[in-house]
Amino acid sequence: DGGITQSPKYLFRKEGQNVTLSCEQNLNHDAMYWYRQDPGQGLRLIYYSQIVNDFQKGDIAEGYSVSREKKESFPLTVTSAQKNPTAFYLCASISKQGRTEAFFGQGTRLTVV
């Protein structure tokens, strides 16, 4: 079955640590996105990538980094520079052909301890 997979589902980070969230899709989608969601809030765009080896900052990119070395993969690193990283992180992918809705992974819930 085609889909988009995020891992891990839950992640605990100590202050000052970098952590990487995985996002893999086998939908052959060109564009991939990372969003952050805080309790009772909407989704805010962190980074997006429309093509391999290219990515753009979203609205809240500070303290995050990404890479897009393969079409299927778009990992997000939450660095120690991100002062308030506890949140629900969602990865999405979109096809540029045909239907253009976003498909989401199941999310990673990151907690700083």
Added chain:
Amino acid sequence: RKEVEQDPGPFNVPEGATVAFNCTYSNSASQSFFWYRQDCRKEPKLLMSVYSSGNEDGRFTAQLNRASQYISLLIRDSKLSDSATYLCVVNSGRNFNKFYFGSGTKLNVKP
């Protein structure tokens, strides 16, 4: 001004009621519009796309008003299982580069 704005609710309605949500968007060049449903602590899932001519899927009807820059979602004969947060989503970028999400409208359907 936010790209997409929604009334956060909550809307508390009895089973069988009809309920309507509106969402406004700021970019008149926006191209694609969607309603997503998000259950508590889960990822958003596509409920329906919104087309210029309006579209219906069972109990759900979505409409787009480009002149006034809003989209709407109507739910008829509400079920308990409709309780969720409904997110309005607008694609405002050329080449599909930016999806903007509203903060969501919470619906509670009560027996």
